[in-house]
Amino acid sequence: MKLPFLPNHDDSSFFDFLTRHHPALTPVGRSGFVQAQATGDPMRGGAMSVPHATTVLAIKYQDGVVIAGDRRATEGFQIAERRIEKVFKIDEYSAMAIAGAAGPCIEMAKLFQVELEHYEKLEGVQLSCEGKANKLGQMVKANLPMVYQGLVVMPLYVGYDVKRSEGRIFKYDLAGGRYEESDYHAIGSGGKDARNTMREHFLKSLAEPEALKLALLALYNAADDDVGTGGPDLVRGIYPTAKIVSGRGITDVPDPQIRSIYDGLIATRRSKEI
Amino acid sequence: MPMPYYVSPEQMMQDKAEYAKKGIARGRSIIAIEYLNGILLVAENPSASLYKISEIYDSIAFAGAGKYSEFENLRKAGIRHADLKGFMYSREDVTARSLANGYSQSLGTIFSQEQKPLEVEILVVQVGHNGHANEMYRISFDGSIIDERTFAVIGGKAEAIQALLKEKGLTQPPDLKGALSLCIASLEQIGSQKLSLESLEVAVLDRTREGRRFRRLSAADTKLLLGT
Numbered sequence: 290m291k292l293p294f295l296p297n298h299d300d301s302s303f304f305d306f307l308t309r310h311h312p313a314l315t316p317v318g319r320s321g322f323v324q325a326q327a328t329g330d331p332m333r334g335g336a337m338s339v340p341h342a343t344t345v346l347a348i349k350y351q352d353g354v355v356i357a358g359d360r361r362a363t364e365g366f367q368i369a370e371r372r373i374e375k376v377f378k379i380d381e382y383s384a385m386a387i388a389g390a391a392g393p394c395i396e397m398a399k400l401f402q403v404e405l406e407h408y409e410k411l412e413g414v415q416l417s418c419e420g421k422a423n424k425l426g427q428m429v430k431a432n433l434p435m436v437y438q439g440l441v442v443m444p445l446y447v448g449y450d451v452k453r454s455e456g457r458i459f460k461y462d463l464a465g466g467r468y469e470e471s472d473y474h475a476i477g478s479g480g481k482d483a484r485n486t487m488r489e490h491f492l493k494s495l496a497e498p499e500a501l502k503l504a505l506l507a508l509y510n511a512a513d514d515d516v517g518t519g520g521p522d523l524v525r526g527i528y529p530t531a532k533i534v535s536g537r538g539i540t541d542v543p544d545p546q547i548r549s550i551y552d553g554l555i556a557t558r559r560s561k562e563i
Numbered sequence: 564m565p566m567p568y569y570v571s572p573e574q575m576m577q578d579k580a581e582y583a584k585k586g587i588a589r590g591r592s593i594i595a596i597e598y599l600n601g602i603l604l605v606a607e608n609p610s611a612s613l614y615k616i617s618e619i620y621d622s623i624a625f626a627g628a629g630k631y632s633e634f635e636n637l638r639k640a641g642i643r644h645a646d647l648k649g650f651m652y653s654r655e656d657v658t659a660r661s662l663a664n665g666y667s668q669s670l671g672t673i674f675s676q677e678q679k680p681l682e683v684e685i686l687v688v689q690v691g692h693n694g695h696a697n698e699m700y701r702i703s704f705d706g707s708i709i710d711e712r713t714f715a716v717i718g719g720k721a722e723a724i725q726a727l728l729k730e731k732g733l734t735q736p737p738d739l740k741g742a743l744s745l746c747i748a749s750l751e752q753i754g755s756q757k758l759s760l761e762s763l764e765v766a767v768l769d770r771t772r773e774g775r776r777f778r779r780l781s782a783a784d785t786k787l788l789l790g791t
Contacts, residue, residue: 293669
């Protein structure tokens, strides 16, 4: 039965509903007018210069996952934004971090938040952790045409699987491929540097404070070697952000705690220079 | 060529209304009542999984009486309407008034243009915060919309329960426990049978919560709350 004056659609996905009935509101909706400026090299940012967001990572520890990211967005050789937030709480048990073109990245995070809430309200139950990760993969896949316009969106998804009682990390490729990581992962221009640090220091079943410390160290090292990644900005008091994903839900690590960890880290580094 | 029988528009509307009313009268009742910190919704519902009360958005809830498949369809359309609006503009721009208007238009059009009217009566309620008042809209099968204060009742015995609640002459909103026992007492008195807590579907829109203010109360929660 069709309902006049109200939106009609057949399944429980908000993303599919938008794609079908309001395509202009989806990230792919802008493909029409960017077409003219396309250059064909997916990794170069096309002819347009859009702010790019950079190093984000996730590390498993004994009760869940730490997910963290730096705060810098660059536009060519300029810094476009110093306080951008790249780690998002998606629902009660999941968070995602993004790398790529800032605008579409934030849009995808927002769309994914609505997607999960929409499903939960329509169906009366939450999607499983696996289901959420798959849905995000489909959204990344749908964004593929935009990649050729230079608008890359690369998420890192972290969820607490309530049925298995463990935190899980999922990474993606541009075609929507979804891969589960067993220990840690980092993406973005400084992702490799962050992974190198984590590889050296990671242990199974870390405690929460150690995992957080390792996450912040990895971000620090990435910022050291990668121009696109911002380190702690001591003058303005801007620090990377981190969230804890565990059975208690998603908690923000308070700024003072991050600041004190960096104070310790910087003091150790400084002592090596004397 | 055979001529179709002439039926006057008055007669047709009357027949449809009677048909819809009959369908709704078979259903059980649902009460929405303002309490100190928000709005309480109580439905008689023997099923623990087929809900009559649902969350629509941050501070908006829905309740439907009558034919399940029909109000379920309306509920889903309402969630789509709200999520779309919230995504397109912002979360604070999603209002019960706009949703109730959509429902009213939709039900009204179906009532006048379709062969069979929808056999439903629905409630759209919104808890007010930051000093704003609550809003409660009752929408009938023909699209007529009534803006209720203090309490609203839909379903089979709606009128009797409404009269009973009016008699109580609530001047101040009761606390949650008071509101819940009042609802249960009214449902029991009109249905003239004792209700077990398991046969009730209870939910609140609690203005003291952040973000999504809708919360279901399980039988265990209500038991704890009533102290029985």
